[in-house]
Amino acid sequence: MKAGETVLDLGCGGGIDSFIAAKEAGPTGRVIGVDMTPRMITLARNNANKLETSNVMLKRGHIEQIPQEETTVDLVISNGVIALSEWKHMAFSEIYRVLKPGGRFVISDVVTTSLLPESVRDQTGQWVECVAGAALKSDYLSMIESAGFTDVEILEERSGPEGHEEWRSLLTSLTIRAFKRAQ
Incomplete structure (x- = not known):
């Protein structure tokens, strides 16, 4: 991340990643945190006030319909959120839409x-834990490329959660970076 950049944090929750990004973006940069739950936006606003952060804007919205003008963002970040969406392809298309030409995303996700058994995919609790909504790795990467991104790179890959051997062989955590064409 570079000073002065506009950063979009999808699924910002209480704002932790947004505030870290705000420090990196500096006083000439700005961060837009988006979360779908009013409770998380309220928490993030309270945290912003406590931290006296002036370069973070918080918006309520969905990752499949990002409340942001097109080509206005340098960097999109997201941590464990896209797996929660049933419409991941729409989320990647929206990320592409809001990025400036040459912009990029760095996303960590499960x-x-x-293929997970249908019994797992149908459990509400497994959706909350980002398990039931997790896409096949090959499908996930294909959705990114189908949205128009180039130079897709896996920066980090870790096997499933420690202490849960039944999930370790099925789940992988990826950190991915990709770019919008510079045109």
Whole structure:
């Protein structure tokens, strides 16, 4: 991240990643945190006030319909959120829409190495834990490329959660970077 950039944090929750990004973006940069829940936006606003952060704007919205003008963002970040969406392809298209030409995203998310059993995909609790909504790794990467991104790179890949051997072989955490064409 560079000073002066506009950063969009999808699924900002209480704002932790947004505030870290705000420090990196500096006084000439800005961060837009988006979350779909009013409770998280309120928490993030309270945290922003406590931290006296002036370069963070918080918006309520969905990752499949980002409340941001097109081509206005340098960097999109997101941590464990896209797996929660049933419409991941729409989220990636929206990320592409809001990025400036040459802009990029860095996303960490959960994917699967093989198809999850239907019994797991249908459990509400598994959706909350980002498990049931996790896409196959190959499908996830394909959705990114289908949205128009180039230079898709896996920066980090870790196997599933420690202490949960039944999930370790099925789940992988990826950190991915990709770019919008510079045109």
